[in-house]
Amino acid sequence: MVFCPMNENVDNREETGGTMRRTIIAAILVALLAAPVLAGENTVEEVEWIPSFDKAVELANKTDRHLVANVFSPT
Amino acid sequence: MDSATFTAPTVVGFAKDFVFTKFDGKADSILKKQLKISGYPTTVLFKPDGKEIDRLLGYFPPDSFIIEINNYLAGINTLDDYLKRLNKAPDDPSLHYTVGEKYSARCDYEQARTSYARVIELDQDNKKDLADDASYQLAYLARKEKKWYNAIDGFRTVIDDYPDSELREDAEIYVPWLYAQAGDSTRAVKYYRKFLKKFPESEEVEWVEEQIEKIEHPEAEE
Numbered sequence: 330m331v332f333c334p335m336n337e338n339v340d341n342r343e344e345t346g347g348t349m350r351r352t353i354i355a356a357i358l359v360a361l362l363a364a365p366v367l368a369g370e371n372t373v374e375e376v377e378w379i380p381s382f383d384k385a386v387e388l389a390n391k392t393d394r395h396l397v398a399n400v401f402s403p404t
Numbered sequence: 405m406d407s408a409t410f411t412a413p414t415v416v417g418f419a420k421d422f423v424f425t426k427f428d429g430k431a432d433s434i435l436k437k438q439l440k441i442s443g444y445p446t447t448v449l450f451k452p453d454g455k456e457i458d459r460l461l462g463y464f465p466p467d468s469f470i471i472e473i474n475n476y477l478a479g480i481n482t483l484d485d486y487l488k489r490l491n492k493a494p495d496d497p498s499l500h501y502t503v504g505e506k507y508s509a510r511c512d513y514e515q516a517r518t519s520y521a522r523v524i525e526l527d528q529d530n531k532k533d534l535a536d537d538a539s540y541q542l543a544y545l546a547r548k549e550k551k552w553y554n555a556i557d558g559f560r561t562v563i564d565d566y567p568d569s570e571l572r573e574d575a576e577i578y579v580p581w582l583y584a585q586a587g588d589s590t591r592a593v594k595y596y597r598k599f600l601k602k603f604p605e606s607e608e609v610e611w612v613e614e615q616i617e618k619i620e621h622p623e624a625e626e
Contacts, residue, residue: 339443339462375411376419378426382435385425386454392423393452395477399410399426400436402444 412466418473440511442548449476458482461509483507497526497534504541513545520545536566540575547578552586573603577612589619 543558
């Protein structure tokens with residue numbers, strides 16, 4: 330647990346090796362993000378988000394698919 | 405969840421078999437309460453019929469995200485899975501600890517407290533390095549419930565009972581912060597200053613000095 334009292338954001342990244350891991354991840358991300366730009370594309374594909382939770386529940390049920398709901402805080 | 409996870413090609417491909425949705429827990433507090441969200445980010449996996457399977461609390465890079473979701477789909481590492489394992493090994497403190505975390509992530513703080521208390525009973529000398537963690541979590545649950553003085557007592561227990569714990573510094577900094585939340589500025593400053601004396605090399609020194617400044621000179625904030 331990392332001390333972060335001011336908000337409910339969870340930082341569960343391990344302190345040991347965290348910096349190395351983040352550096353590697355950052356390098357991979359740069360490569361992944363740069364690839365479509367270098368190929369002449371200027372958009373990064375992202376998962377398709379259903380904007381309403383209720384509609385997502387309905388769609389999941391209708392199409393017999395599992396639902397993944399991500400709850401975030403912008404701060 | 406970090407946006408990098410949901411733009412990773414492996415996750416984008418993986419997601420095509422699912423329905424994905426997201427919402428701001430602070431903007432939609434009703435839905436946040438309905439889903440019993442205890443922290444951000446939280447990712448909840450549901451069956452097609454809307455029943456929750458389990459949830460991920462915190463950041464997961466793309467590969468870990470896929471592994472964990474697949475585990476949950478296979479019934480591995482879910483709360484139900486851990487409860488079954490506990491049935492077979494009821495005196496395993498690590499299982500009780502994980503169950504405590506699961507309940508805490510669902511805002512089921514009563515059950516979480518029971519689990520953490522059991523960890524402390526089973527790992528009395530902290531030889532498995534779990535009792536101090538569980539004690540810390542008990543204090544943290546009180547903080548989550550805004551029971552400031554209960555939380556202060558809880559973190560003092562961590563400090564007194566586990567003086568060599570890696571969590572001691574965090575517990576020491578929580579005490580003045582909690583006093584500040586309770587409106588006791590005098591004690592907040594006192595214990596912030598104590599922290600600075602005990603941990604002069606801490607990464608939190610600058611933050612602590614800012615907190616003291618804010619309390620002693622609130623007009624400067626306006």
